[in-house]
Amino acid sequence: MRRDATGGENPHDFGRGTRLGARLAFGAVILIATLSPWRFEADLGQVLEELRRALSPSLSPRDLVDGVRNVALFAGWGAVWFATAESVRIWRVVLVAGATGAALSLLVEVAQLLSPPRTASVLDVITNSAGALGGAMLAALALAWVGSAWGGRSLVGVPAALLAVPYACAAMLEALIPLFRQETLAWGGPLPRLRAALAHFQAGPALSFPLLDLPLFFPAGALAVAALVERGRSYRAAAITVALAGAVLWGFLEVAGATVGQPIEPLAAVAHALGVAAGAAAAALWLPKLTTRLHGSRRAFALLAAYAAVLALWSWRPFVPELTISAIRTELSPARLVPLRAHAERVDLFSVVDISALFLLYLPLGALLAVWPLRRRGPFRQLLPALYLAMLLETGQILIAERFFDITDILVQSAGAAAGWLVVRRAGFAPYGEALAAAAPRRR
Known part of the structure; x- marks a missing residue:
């Protein structure tokens, strides 16, 4: 019997309808993403030409990016399959998730042979299958991690780390390749790009300080403090740890961004570190008061x-x-x-x-x-x-x-x-x- 967020036994598990509905819904997302705008032509000569091209794929930078996106898309399929599986045999479910991902990918690629706007490739089958397998493995690790938090301290009924980690990862991606500050340097490998970024490095005027980044990175610090407090750290110690670690992390990511073609902007790293530090300080100051004033559903809402x-x-x-x-x-x-x-x-x-x-x-x-x-x-x-x-x-x-x-x-x-x-x-x-x-x- 599984346990719930308050320590009681939870006799409810996903019913067959929920399992099937979740899988069909995500399968529909994959089909929409890979087959729209739904144009198909049964031209045998064109199909054979597309098949020849699919079995002789290229390995350009475009194909690399496509492969990464395929892995990300089908990782969701693997995760959904694992999370809704009835069997408790982990490796069996992981392998079945990978196999179903491969079958779904093969179905998509065959359909793309009939679709002029789409391009089929054997590489897509490989990357899609790898994504489904990897997604199932990540889901297994995530479930084990979240399940291990049962019975511990929780500020909102679920482990705060489950909120802090995804948000911090999203913030790191924004720091690595920002939405509004993309000035891609000359194409090349990671080291040539890093050398180019260092050669063009300049501190920049104070007016270029990205103020809008402060409220985006503020929650990363606050959620990280909440996660550490649930693990037994004091509010003050958690805030100091998050602020110091954040300063190092954001500085590193600003330099790491140069390896993917982004210029080094020290003021951006400063803004990110300040936002995280402010969020950590605010959490240390206000969370103890909020947890005493807001209880149950009021706190969560x-x-x-x-x-x-x-x-x-x-x-x-x-x-x-x-x-x-x-x-x-x-x-x-x-x-x-x-x-x-x-x-x-x-x-x-x-x-x-x-x-x-x-x-x-x-x-x-x-x-x-x-x-x-x-x-x-x-x-x-x-x-x-x-x-x-x-x-x-x-x-x-x-x-x-x-x-x-x-x-x-x-x-x-x-x-x-x-x-x-x-x-x-x-x-x-x-x-x-x-x-x-x-x-x-x-x-x-």
Whole structure:
């Protein structure tokens, strides 16, 4: 019998309908991402030519980036398959997840032979299969890690590390390849790029200080402190550790960004370190008071509201409205409704970083909703609030300068929230109301 977030036994596990629904939903996401715009032609000569090309793939930088994106996409399939598996034999489930990923990939590539807008490749089958296998293995590790936290101190019903780690990873990706400060240096290997960045290095004027990065990195420090406090560290010691480690980490990432073609900007590293340090200090100062004033669902719902505001910061920066009819018409063009089209046109590491960051940012939201659903029934049940938020924030980008509406973002964000929800529920954490009901008979 699995345990839930409050220490009671949770007799509920995923039913057959939930397992099948989750797998079909993610399978549909893969098919939409890999086969749209759904144009197929049964021309035998063209199919044979595409098959010849698929069996003789190239190995260009574009193919490398495509491979990374394939791994990321099918890693979600492997993770969902493992998280919804009924069997408790870990390695058997991992291998089956990899095999089903390979079968799904083969089906996609065969269909792409009939689709003129798509290009099939044997490399895609290999990378997709590897992604499914790797995703299942990561899901196994994540479930073991989250499950081991049962019975320990928890500020919001789920391990704070499950919120802190994905958010910190998203922040690190932003530091590595920032959204609004991309000035790619000359192409080459990592070391030539690093030498070029050092040759062009300059401190820059104080006016170039990225103020908007401060509120983005603030939650990374606060969540890290919460995670360390749950592990037994004092608030003060946790804040000092996070601030010092953050200063080293962000400086290292600024230099590491040079190896992928980004210029070194010391003021950006300073802004990131200050944001994390401020978040750590605020957590050490305010968390003890908030935990005594906010209890149960009030604390969790306050965190959900705050996290939704943080996601709005990520989605709507730089907060400059653009309300012209021509701009809105461009944002609503049919091309923006084709999944992954924008990323297919831009084949570089940023496209991988962008998708990964969106997935990671919504994973904590799904984890929180797994234990603290806004409603048990109706239009706001389970994961639906995360889907609504993703749609709202992405649609809002239509009215913001330098932001672009893309249906892909909604799919990726929803997948991230679903992954967080599945991991927490499969690890044995029950919704708060169910946990209280299960614990009540033992207290009588």
